[in-house]
Amino acid sequence: MGVGDDIHRLIAQNREVFLAPIAVRSPSGYSARGDDFRLDYDKICHPITTKLADEFHFCCHMTEIKNVNGIIKKGLRPGGHKGGRAQVFLNPYAPWDEHYKAILGGALILSHLGQARIVLAFSVHRLIGLGVMFNASCQRGTFRSLK
């Protein structure tokens, strides 16, 4: 009996699907050095569609208050002004939204270091014009932007 026959017999007997694992990946959170990002954006993300923009209107980025001046001056950058990341984390729901609570277990008013946080809202329609791309972070209901 060959391997193929064997697996068909097992599936027929047990009514189960067998999977042969071949590769693993992280859904998001990759590091980058400056503009040197090692993956292909075209393979891991896609442009924002008007359908997505109409559905969410705004996406939110939570950060510590001390970072706001830098963001206003230099823009929202992956990894902050030090860099080191390829993506910016955005959430389609505000922290006071029930969906957000369901995703992250409640509004995070303080960071893990105990610093007060602030919510920055970005128009998804405007992000289309800026050519921002998204990929799923696999955190239920959230996505990350990549540029």
Place this chain on the structure above:
Amino acid sequence: MQGHEGEMYKKLKIGTDIGKLKILPLNGGKLYPSRYAGGGIEFPLPTDESSHRVELETWEDDYSYYFNKALRHHIRRSSVWERGSGTSYVRHPGLHCDEAGWVNIMEFLHHGWLFDHENVRLEDDGYIAPEFREERVNTMIKTMWSEFQKKNKVRIRFLCIVLD
């Protein structure tokens, strides 16, 4: 999102036509062949009566940190510097991957930094016998499921060939 993920699958040259590609469910599944990495592991889904919450041991939690770090920061780098014993840093080879970040699972299971790390399990000397591979794969699946239950985060994706 489906279309975008489908593009990634097409980039993989798997050299077989025996089945379609599928992402492993978060709660695990039956793997084949068993001599490769064990038979897999499946955790019960939550029901009205029980959440079937899976808790990680401390060493499993450490593993989870290293899995995550390697797949995010070691991929497509020729080498990486990581803290060794004490305060010294040791150079380790990076991980090969395709343009979408998929890493061959056998290379991942042999990635020395992950499994030789002294803070993970002293008794695990990195020898890759099938029982070690089984434990490692099952630990990866367990950490993936536990973290999803606890934090709603998916930190590892397994790409599999469906044998049907």
